[in-house]
Amino acid sequence: MNQPAPTISALLSVQDAVFPAHPFSGVLAIAREQDWRWQEMFPAFADHHDNRISYAQAREGLLQARHRGGADLGLRSGTRKALPQLGQMATGMRAQETLAQALQFGLDFQLIAGSMVHLQWEAGPQQSALLASPLFDDAELQDFLEVDHLVTAINAARQLCGHRFPLVRVELRSQSGASLSAYEKFFACPVIAGADVSRIVIDNSVLQMALPQPDAQLAHASHNACQAELAAVGVLGRQSLLRTLTALQCELHSVAQTASVLGTSERSLHRLLAREGTSYFQITETIRIGRARQLLQTGLSLERIAEELGYSDSRSFRRAFRRWTTQTPAEFRQSQAQIHLR
Structure with missing residues (x-):
């Protein structure tokens, strides 16, 4: 694990108030036109348009807009x-x-x-x-x-x-x-x-x-x-927690190894993940799914993909991929080929 170590304080959380009004400007414009009581949906912006809010604060308003806007x-x-x-x-x-x-x-x-x-x-x-x-x-x-x-x-x-x-x-x-x-x-x-x-x-x-x-x-x-x-803004990294752990290839390493690279304790890392409603196991599984899907769209053999993802053999990879997606690797490759031919 030779990548430069990000600091825990640089990781983006759902509780970090880093989002300005701009990403909501389209929704807010539609809400005003449709009389959706946008002040109740996004009260922080009603008080002061220059406020920054967290994802957790924004989520309820966005869900309401999504329900009303179709x-x-x-x-x-x-x-x-x-x-x-x-x-x-x-x-x-x-x-x-x-x-x-x-x-x-x-x-x-x-x-x-x-x-x-x-x-x-x-x-x-x-x-x-x-x-x-x-x-x-x-x-x-x-x-x-x-x-x-x-x-x-x-x-x-x-x-x-x-x-x-x-x-x-x-x-x-x-x-x-x-x-x-x-x-x-x-x-x-x-x-x-x-x-x-x-x-x-x-x-x-x-x-x-x-x-x-x-x-x-x-x-x-x-x-x-x-x-x-x-x-x-106070979040120096451009990546979320998931992106940071992906860059560290955490799926190939233990919690202790990853926590050491991040400059924190195992307990603190577990707490950070719990705050985001996830776990180290869920994160590593998510990363493996993403990497598996990317690699399956290349010409690599299943044996090589299994090796890249840290599996003992291609059979273990096939079982895991089917558990994740309900598809076999071959079925996934076929479905992606059909999409690109449309």
Whole structure:
């Protein structure tokens, strides 16, 4: 375990008041229009719009909005968000030379904008994908938040360029009741529901599109300002607890080993996990599921995948994967191949 050790204080908790009004701005706009009594849904913002709130505080209001707004609320709320609301982060994005650099700048400082899911690039030789994955284990809100944030990202990118640009396809997790035609109208590309991970696939040539106002000095100054703002939020890491433990490959190590790298005790680590409503076993199982799904979409053999995940043989891996997903590895590979052929 040779990775640089993050500190426990840098790990994002559902109780950390780090989320500003911006990630809720789309929902708040719709709530005002529909007379949903938004002050009762988000009382902290009713008192002072500059407040930051925790995920735990925001959750009840978001659940109410999701119930009232229907399956397409994520699409509707994401389109309401504007780049100027992001302050120094927007300034830094505009000052970059290419769309790829601007989006990466946004991803580097997404916590400043109050990102409630983790967005990241999955680079490929000809195409790359913007992936959305949960910061918190919340099945009731995950699909809504992923759509909201992916739509927000594309909306911001279009504002940077001043026009639309082609996307290859959009893959979304379960979107029960959602109007795929509405999604396809916004994204202007095929949209597939029922994917394993929500993501937007873009040609690398599009990502190299030049932006109209590059400014290296302004980009550097904005970078420093965003770093200072991120530190002021009080959560210095960009990753959630799950992301941090994933980076440490905790599924291959004991609680004692992981706690040592984090600079804390086993008891403190167990307490931190309990505060998030999870356990070390649940975290390691979640990580293994995610890594298994990723590896199964490559050409690696089951024997090699089992070895990568720390199993004694492929048979043990097959049993575990079926226990996690109710599918065999072969069935999962077949289902993913069908999704990409649509």
